[in-house]
Amino acid sequence: MASSLLTLAIETSCDETSVAVLHGEREVLVNLVSSQAELHREYGGVVPELAARRHLETLNPLIEEALAESGVGLGQIGLVAVTIGPGLVVALVIGLAAAKSLAYALDVPLVGVNHLEGHVYANLLAYPEVKLPLIVLVVSGGHTLLTVLDEQGDFRTLGETLDDATGEAFDKVAAYLDLGYPGGPVIDRLAKSGSPDAYALPRALLRRRDYDFSLSGVKTAVIYLVEELRRQKEEFSIPDLCASFQAAVFEVQVEKAFRASRELGVPRLALAGGVAANSYLRARFEERSAAEGKEFYSPPPALCTDNAAMIATLGYYHAGNKRPEADPYSLEPEPGLSM
Ligand code: KG4
Ligand code: ZN
Numbered sequence: 001m002a003s004s005l006l007t008l009a010i011e012t013s014c015d016e017t018s019v020a021v022l023h024g025e026r027e028v029l030v031n032l033v034s035s036q037a038e039l040h041r042e043y044g045g046v047v048p049e050l051a052a053r054r055h056l057e058t059l060n061p062l063i064e065e066a067l068a069e070s071g072v073g074l075g076q077i078g079l080v081a082v083t084i085g086p087g088l089v090v091a092l093v094i095g096l097a098a099a100k101s102l103a104y105a106l107d108v109p110l111v112g113v114n115h116l117e118g119h120v121y122a123n124l125l126a127y128p129e130v131k132l133p134l135i136v137l138v139v140s141g142g143h144t145l146l147t148v149l150d151e152q153g154d155f156r157t158l159g160e161t162l163d164d165a166t167g168e169a170f171d172k173v174a175a176y177l178d179l180g181y182p183g184g185p186v187i188d189r190l191a192k193s194g195s196p197d198a199y200a201l202p203r204a205l206l207r208r209r210d211y212d213f214s215l216s217g218v219k220t221a222v223i224y225l226v227e228e229l230r231r232q233k234e235e236f237s238i239p240d241l242c243a244s245f246q247a248a249v250f251e252v253q254v255e256k257a258f259r260a261s262r263e264l265g266v267p268r269l270a271l272a273g274g275v276a277a278n279s280y281l282r283a284r285f286e287e288r289s290a291a292e293g294k295e296f297y298s299p300p301p302a303l304c305t306d307n308a309a310m311i312a313t314l315g316y317y318h319a320g321n322k323r324p325e326a327d328p329y330s331l332e333p334e335p336g337l338s339m
Contacts, residue, residue, distance in 0.1 A: 001320035006072055007079040008102065009312035010059070012095030013087025013115045014141065015046045017058040019066040020308035025316060026125050029070035031309035034058050037182055044175045052090035059098050077106055081315020084112035085334030086142065092333035100329055110328035111315045116143055116339050117155060119272040121317070122299040122310040130297055133266045137257045140273030141167035146211045146260060147339055152317060155339045158260055159211025166249060166275045169215040173222050173245055177238060187242045188278050194239030196247035199225060206252045211260060218248045246280050254284045261294060268295035277304040
């Protein structure tokens with residue numbers, strides 16, 4: 001790939017509209033994210049039709065803004081990358097339609113990108129020195145899985161959640177406690193002044209030898225615990241509850257990630273996805289890595305949550321690997337795409 005190639009990337013898989021322009025392999029000229037969190041707040045979760053409409057209204061102006069801010073003319077774009085899934089089908093089609101039109105009008109290659117793999121590539125974007133193989137815990141609003149990036153573009157999934165995704169469990173617990181939406185960042189903040197040992201909550205599948213996770217039990221345990229405390233008219237501390245919930249969820253994830261590192265002989269680990277922004281999770285990974293002499297990577301928070309820069313990075317790599325679609329106009333959204 002030309003080291004001066006300019007990639008324009010579009011991300012509309014869920015409730016963030018994002019446009020990035022990447023110069024070469026990793027120089028992010030601009031990475032604009034327009035969040036719809038405010039729009040969905042009153043519903044306590046993302047409403048697909050509202051998300052789609054907002055993407056439609058936001059995307060074109062955002063593309064113009066990204067070009068203006070980066071000082072790049074449309075005619076200079078050499079590659080268009082777009083998220084094809086997983087995500088909300090009604091949201092994905094908006095990004096895809098725009099990407100197809102742009103690539104057609106500019107007569108440049110178009111490449112479809114897996115959103116989850118994009119989250120992993122945020123690490124390669126942020127840390128040029130990272131070597132492979134790399135064990136990655138992908139934790140987002142829609143997914144929770146443990147994977148190994150063996151070589152560029154080559155993922156091997158070790159295990160995943162059997163029910164809720166981590167971000168989803170955070171959002172549901174926060175909604176139950178009336179803490180607002182999205183719940184992850186609120187729980188993270190409140191937990192800082194709480195004790196992780198205050199309430200005993202289940203560590204699901206901790207002792208099982210596989211790499212799967214289960215989040216619905218701990219979420220339900222929090223709800224039952226609060227109902228019981230309320231029934232008995234006992235005072236309880238929200239910060240303690242948040243800290244105990246986080247500790248229960250992440251203890252299992254940290255244990256399994258480091259067990260995978262040992263068993264597979266891979267001395268480096270990374271976090272990816274929106275929940276990777278969690279300060280408690282990062283701290284536990286940092287501690288364990290230092291204690292076991294392992295390398296640990298975690299993208300800066302702006303690259304953890306949904307953004308188009310990560311999509312541009314993986315798109316650039318795919319294009320170098322001759323993966324633009326033979327007929328890019330046949331690209332369809334793949335809402336259930338896995339890694
Ligand atoms: O990756 P992402 O931006 O969107 C999806 O692809 O799902 O992840 C969004 C999820 C939300 O559930 C949000 O509550 C969670 O990431 N999240 C966090 C934190 N920041 C965002 N969860 C825990 N702690 C955080 N600091
Ligand atoms: Zn995501």
